[in-house]
Amino acid sequence: MxxxxxxxxxxxxxxxxxxxxxxxxxxxxxxxxxxxxxxxxxxxxDYRPNAQARALRSTRTHAIGLLVPDVRNPFFADLAHTVEQAALVHGFVTLLGNANERKDQQDRYLDNLIARRVDGIIVAPLGDGSGSIRSVVGREIPAVFIDRTIEGIDLPSVTTDSDTGIREAVDHLAALGHTRIGYIAGPQSTSTGRERYASFVRAAGDRGLSLDPALIVFGDFQPESGSAAVRTLLALNEPPTALLVADSPMAFGAIGAIQKLGLRIGTDVALVSFDDIDWLALLDPPVSVIAHSVADMGRIAVDMLRTVIDGGTPESVRLPSRLIIRGSSATPVDPSRSR
Known part of the structure; x- marks a missing residue:
């Protein structure tokens, strides 16, 4: 370093x-x-004073930083818990930062972690790699990307192969007779938003489903954008009969909006959400999800960071995703049903 x-x-x-x-x-x-x-x-x-007055970088702090985009997102809350527990087993305490899906807030936390001389950083990044992300790389601070990556930034990463799960979801909905599937996409400024959108477009095209641009609404991984997307999609002259949502907070908003419209999930409109959040299985009907292992992601990220701290160069890891079918998408399309 x-x-x-x-x-x-x-x-x-x-x-x-x-x-x-x-x-x-x-x-x-x-x-x-x-x-x-x-x-x-x-x-x-790019000098950063040592906030803890340690003179030597070679002295381990036995602390790592974890920066997530939004601690309110249940996926990232679970991820933070997994990382914290895995790190503790290996003698590291975890300093948690919340970027709140804002690049300026991300930079502020990264600057603080640099100043505190943490032994390494695990980050689910925002933006294009400018700002403090570049400082982390330039200073050769041990770092690992988790869940998200930034093109052109060469750091080891542990991410999800979303393509398989999204393709399974599209195939499942098409087999039930859905030809107009609404897609509530994540922000295209994030790698996960772009990858999941591209996977949906490919899968729908391969199935010969409608690629009407009106069926795709871009959100921001926040509940209100999911709610707004549902109001837009279901107000179309030819609305979708099924919805695929790119993350769980937007799915929360979508579910609330569907209920406010007086529609029944699983009967009037099918719904599939990315992320297997526990309480989605407790709804009536339970929500079909595209699942990926947050436990594996957190554990692998900590192991990778330890390798980097020790001078190694671990290979990046892509974890699988899979569809779990539940009541929200189990009923075939009824051609006689109208809204």
């Missing part, structure tokens, strides 16, 4: 270490010229 020290900053700024220290601590006993030169050197070197 490349470690930038206060001596590097002082050398670049052309001032003493003591002066540099005073500038960084906000001591007013410094000249405007010195402050300007130190600040410029800090920016050029």
């Amino acid at each position: 490349v470690t930038i020290t206060i001596k590097d900053v002082a050398a670049l700024a052309g001032v003493s270490v003591a002066t540099t220290s005073r500038v960084l601590s906000g001591n007013p006993a410094t000249s405007a010229d010195a402050r300007s030169r130190v600040q410029a050197a800090v920016a050029e070197l």
